[in-house]
Amino acid sequence: MATKFTFSLPLRISYQCPQCRTHSARSIRNASMPRPFSTASSTRAIAAPAIDFSSTDKVPPPNMQNARVVPASPSYFSGRPDFTDNLLSLQALLRKYQTLPTVAPGQAPRVAWRTVSQYRLLVGEPVRASKYHQIIEVLKRLNQIHPAVMPPDLHAAMQIYKRDLNPYAVVKRPAIIDADGRACGIGRRKSSSAKVYLVPGEGEVLVNGKSINHVFGRVHDRESALWPLKATNRVDKYNVWALVSGGGTTGQAEALTLGTAKALMVHEPDLKPALRRAGCVTRDPRRVERKKPGKLKARKMPAWVKR
Amino acid sequence: MPSSICWKCLSTTLTQPLRHGSIKPRIPIYLPTLAFSTTPSFQLPLPAKKSSGVKVTPKKGTKSLVIKKGKFQAENRARRPAPGERxxxxxxxxxxxxxxxxxxxxxxxxxxxxxxxxxxxxxxxxxxxxxxxxxxxxxxxxxxxxxxxxxxxxxxxxxxxxxxxxxxxxxxxxxxxxxxxxxxxxxxxxxxxxxxxxxxxxxxxxxxxxxxxxxxxxxxxxxxxxxxxxxxxxxxxxxxxxxxxxxxxxxxxxxxxxxxxxxxxxxxxxxxxxxxxxxxxxxxxxxxxxxxxxxxxxxxxxxxxxxxxxxxxxxxxxxxxxxxxxxxxxxxxxxxxxxxxxxxxxxxxxxxxxxxxxxxxxxxxxxxxxxxxxxxxxxxxxxxxxxxxxxxxxxxxxxxxxxxxxxxxxxxxxxxxxxxxxxxxxxxLPGLSKEEARGLMEYWAKSGMVRERVSEGLVAEKWAVSGGGVVGELERAVIRMRV
Known part of the structure; x- marks a missing residue:
């Protein structure tokens, strides 16, 4: 009869701490513990822990010929052992806590889970998107457990699947009107950026300390800059004091549009739908398209030459 | 009748006044003075090019650029504007x-x-x-x-x-x-x-x-x-x-x-x-x-x-x-x-x-x-x-x-x-006040140059666009730039 003997291949335990001469904790790591990013194959962690020959409580196997190495996890023999372990442990947690009360659908805290490519980097295995989706499904169900009764171990287990920065946790600082009655808005367009201060007034406009007709020679640009006020019929209700830099005249004028609209929304938040209809709320993300090799500009092809 | 002075003397009289009173100048003396003309010499018409006589024909087999004189070019003989007309x-x-x-x-x-x-x-x-x-x-x-x-x-x-x-x-x-x-x-x-x-x-x-x-x-x-x-x-x-x-x-x-x-x-x-x-x-x-x-x-x-x-x-x-x-x-x-x-x-x-x-x-x-x-x-x-x-x-x-x-x-x-x-x-001269701008815009509207109603909002907008009622800019914004 073959004796099962937990034994690891010395070659596979290559990670050894040079100071303390002890083996890393990675060998006993499982999916419930967060681990650092690694591109190395994670199968070595699944492999069996090192045999401690110095300890005396372990009796040597009676039958040395039949002794063999047994991996720590049965997933060692699967194609994606870390993934399999993770999925199984999550399913085990779900089985364990499935009777806990849940929140109403849609009321669960918003969580940004790691994408499949981020997960692949984490485990170092070529996990398919559809397989990772199984994990996500379980995580979504676990996330529905009411936060008041969320067990700490479950919370810790879910933590490693969350993105490092939760975009939903970022709360925008609310814009305020300062003690002098000014509201500030920042607008950008192309490569220009504008900082616009709006105060209640009679329609005076100063851009970079100059009158608007000195900054923008084109009447069209001046009208663009003041378009949010015009569209909401507020030109004679506010004074504009703006700083604008970068880019060209059109970009600067349209950066002012966005900045003015944002500052106006601080004074009067109810104007947001009107401003959106006027096209002043969304930042235009277009930039100059990069030049490509083989082309004269971004898309322009050289003239056709016969031979 | 031959002239009383020789040709050599004549040429000197043209450039310098006669010193001796024995010969009375019959010919008016033209002293060279600075011409009060600021027209630079490069504005003179270029001298006509002489034809070289030998016409260089392109080598056989080489293509030369030939621009055909089309119908348009032949007919483009409109009268040039007279001096000062433009x-x-x-x-x-x-x-x-x-x-x-x-x-x-x-x-x-x-x-x-x-x-x-x-x-x-x-x-x-x-x-x-x-x-x-x-x-x-x-x-x-x-x-x-x-x-x-x-x-x-x-x-x-x-x-x-x-x-x-x-x-x-x-x-x-x-x-x-x-x-x-x-x-x-x-x-x-x-x-x-x-x-x-x-x-x-x-x-x-x-x-x-x-x-x-x-x-x-x-x-x-x-x-x-x-x-x-x-x-x-x-x-x-x-x-x-x-x-x-x-x-x-x-x-x-x-x-x-x-x-x-x-x-x-x-x-x-x-x-x-x-x-x-x-x-x-x-x-x-x-x-x-x-x-x-x-x-x-x-x-x-x-x-x-x-x-x-x-x-x-x-x-x-x-x-x-x-x-x-x-x-x-x-x-x-x-x-x-x-x-x-x-x-x-x-x-x-x-x-x-x-x-x-x-x-x-x-x-x-x-x-x-x-x-x-x-x-x-x-x-x-x-x-x-x-x-x-x-x-x-x-x-x-x-x-x-x-x-x-x-x-x-x-x-x-x-x-x-x-x-x-x-x-x-x-x-x-500062910019116009809003009342003055309004009076002007109402005049423009009555003359048919402004189609929309001259309201408080329109006046305020155009006043702001013209940099605070700068009247030339106001005119540009209201009656010149009509979309």
């Missing part, structure tokens, strides 16, 4: 447009209402005779949009009404009001400086003043009219053609010169015999008839106009920077550029502006600066800034007074003319 078209002034709507209830500008506070913010029509007079002094500019309206009208802004009050006050009979007001109009581009000059001249005409206007200082200094030196030291130059034109327009501009009698001067050094008891208008036309006598007649006329009992005088000049720049388009015989102050007409004007000469019957000397067509004259900028002091803009910004830059060379003649203490006022 300029006349460019300088053409159209003062009315029959397609524009007639504005109902539009008042004329009159002696009664020109200083009335109630017409502030209204557009008043320029009466027909005044329009002719203004045309004669070339007060209208081709860039102004007179041609968009049925009849020429002008906005009575606050500064205009103040000017009307001043002119009305100075036209009074009291002796104390017979003073000389010297004024320089400044303001940003399109703020209405030339228009202010026009309005002041209109009101001077209404009050029966004599108006002498130098409509564009650039025309005097860029070297486009003939000039000749005066026997004076330092050398001074007159521009006979320009003076002739000025004298020709004077009687048209000032019809009251017909009724003013020429008092025979005591000095008898007149260039031509002048008949007694002629009117000043006749005297001016006499001067306009011959460029040779234009300068003495001009002097005579000015003396007459400034003699006691004559009406007040308005002296206008537009484009001051051109008249104060460092050098003109003219050159002296030593090939150095002539300074504007050496041109008689400008020197004459600046004497009045600086207060070296008075207008004994009272009057206004008004010069307008220009922002769109002006050379950089640091001396003028500094002098005006010193006269004006620090300026507080409507937006609350303080523009400090300029200081003398130690590394800059200033023209002391300009600095002296505009020295503080000479009593020269600097009148800054």
């Amino acid at each position: 300029k006349a078209l460019r300088k053409r002034i159209v003062l009315s447009n029959v397609n524009a709507l007639e504005v109902q209830g539009m008042q004329n500008i009159e002696v009664e209402n020109m200083s009335d506070q109630r017409v502030e913010g209204q557009v008043l029509r320029l009466p027909g005779p005044i329009v002719d007079q203004l045309r004669a002094v070339e007060a209208f500019k081709p860039t102004q949009s007179w041609g968009l309206f049925q009849s020429p009208g002008t906005l009575m802004r606050r500064e205009t009404v103040d000017m009307g009050k001043l002119i009305a006050d100075m036209s009074g009979e009291e002796g104390g009001s017979r003073r000389t007001v010297k004024m320089v109009l400044v303001g940003e581009k399109g703020s209405g400086k030339s228009m202010m000059l026009l309005q002041a001249m209109t009101m001077a005409f209404l009050k029966g003043w004599t108006v002498i206007n130098l409509p564009e200082a650039q025309d005097i200094t860029i070297g486009h009219t003939s000039y000749q030196p005066l026997p004076s030291s330092p050398p001074s130059y007159i521009q006979p053609a320009y003076l002739t034109n000025l004298l020709r327009n004077l009687p048209t501009a000032n019809p009251h010169l017909e009724s003013l009698q020429f008092s025979q001067p005591t000095s008898s050094d007149l260039p031509i015999p002048i008949p007694p008891n002629i009117s000043l208008a006749r005297l001016a036309s006499l001067g306009a008839s011959d460029p040779e006598i234009a300068y003495p007649i001009f002097n005579l006329l000015i003396t007459e106009l400034l003699s006691p009992g004559r009406p007040p005088v308005f002296l206008g000049l537009d484009g001051l920077a051109h008249a104060m720049q460092d050098g003109t388009g003219y050159t002296a015989p030593n090939l150095k550029p002539i300074h504007p102050y050496q041109l008689m007409i400008l020197e004459w004007y600046f004497k009045f502006l600086a207060g070296r000469r008075r207008l004994p019957n009272g009057g206004i000397v008004m010069a307008a600066t220009s922002q769109s067509n002006a050379p950089k004259v640091p001396s003028l900028d500094l002098a005006l800034s010193k006269l004006e002091g620090s300026v507080v803009t409507r937006a609350g910004q303080t523009v400090p007074q300029k200081e003398r830059n130690p590394f800059m060379r200033y023209d002391e003649r300009v600095m002296d003319t505009l020295k503080p203490g000479r009593g020269i006022q600097v009148q800054r």
Whole structure:
């Protein structure tokens, strides 16, 4: 009869701490513990822990010929052992806590889970998107457990699947009107950026300390800059004091549009739908398209030459 | 008959005057003098190319570029514009447009209402005779949009009404009001400086003043009219053609010169015999008839106009920077550029502006600066800034007074003319108020140039877009840029 003997291949335990001469904790790591990013194959962690020959409580196997190495996890023999372990442990947690009360659908805290490519980097295995989706499904169900009764171990287990920065946790600082009655808005367009201060007034406009007709020679640009006020019929209700830099005249004028609209929304938040209809709320993300090799500009092809 | 001198001697007589009195020169002696022509030689037509005779044919097998003379090229034989035709078209002034709507209830500008506070913010029509007079002094500019309206009208802004009050006050009979007001109009581009000059001249005409206007200082200094030196030291130059034109327009501009009698001067050094008891208008036309006598007649006329009992005088000049720049388009015989102050007409004007000469019957000397067509004259900028002091803009910004830059060379003649203490006022023309802008826009709407209703919101928007009611920009935004 073959004796099962937990034994690891010395070659596979290559990670050894040079100071303390002890083996890393990675060998006993499982999916419930967060681990650092690694591109190395994670199968070595699944492999069996090192045999401690110095300890005396372990009796040597009676039958040395039949002794063999047994991996720590049965997933060692699967194609994606870390993934399999993770999925199984999550399913085990779900089985364990499935009777806990849940929140109403849609009321669960918003969580940004790691994408499949981020997960692949984490485990170092070529996990398919559809397989990772199984994990996500379980995580979504676990996330529905009411936060008041969320067990700490479950919370810790879910933590490693969350993105490092939760975009939903970022709360925008609310814009305020300062003690002098000014509201500030920042607008950008192309490569220009504008900082616009709006105060209640009679329609005076100063851009970079100059009158608007000195900054923008084109009447069209001046009208663009003041378009949010015009569209909401507020030109004679506010004074504009703006700083604008970068880019060209059109970009600067349209950066002012966005900045003015944002500052106006601080004074009067109810104007947001009107401003959106006027096209002043969304930042235009277009930039100059990069030049490509083989082309004269971004898309322009050289003239056709016969031979 | 053979000539009494040989050919060799003849050629020397052409270049130098004969020394010995034995031979009397029969041939007129042509001394070489500097030609007063500024036309550079490269403007001469190129000499015709000689045909080389040998025609180089391209080698066999090589392709040469052949441009076929098409139908279009052959037929493009339109008449080329005559000399001066294009300029006349460019300088053409159209003062009315029959397609524009007639504005109902539009008042004329009159002696009664020109200083009335109630017409502030209204557009008043320029009466027909005044329009002719203004045309004669070339007060209208081709860039102004007179041609968009049925009849020429002008906005009575606050500064205009103040000017009307001043002119009305100075036209009074009291002796104390017979003073000389010297004024320089400044303001940003399109703020209405030339228009202010026009309005002041209109009101001077209404009050029966004599108006002498130098409509564009650039025309005097860029070297486009003939000039000749005066026997004076330092050398001074007159521009006979320009003076002739000025004298020709004077009687048209000032019809009251017909009724003013020429008092025979005591000095008898007149260039031509002048008949007694002629009117000043006749005297001016006499001067306009011959460029040779234009300068003495001009002097005579000015003396007459400034003699006691004559009406007040308005002296206008537009484009001051051109008249104060460092050098003109003219050159002296030593090939150095002539300074504007050496041109008689400008020197004459600046004497009045600086207060070296008075207008004994009272009057206004008004010069307008220009922002769109002006050379950089640091001396003028500094002098005006010193006269004006620090300026507080409507937006609350303080523009400090300029200081003398130690590394800059200033023209002391300009600095002296505009020295503080000479009593020269600097009148800054700010943007229109919203009420004035509204009055103007309502006039435009009545003339059919604005389609939408002139509401509070529209006025506010266009006022803001025009940089706070800068009237030229307002016009651009409202009636020029129509989408």
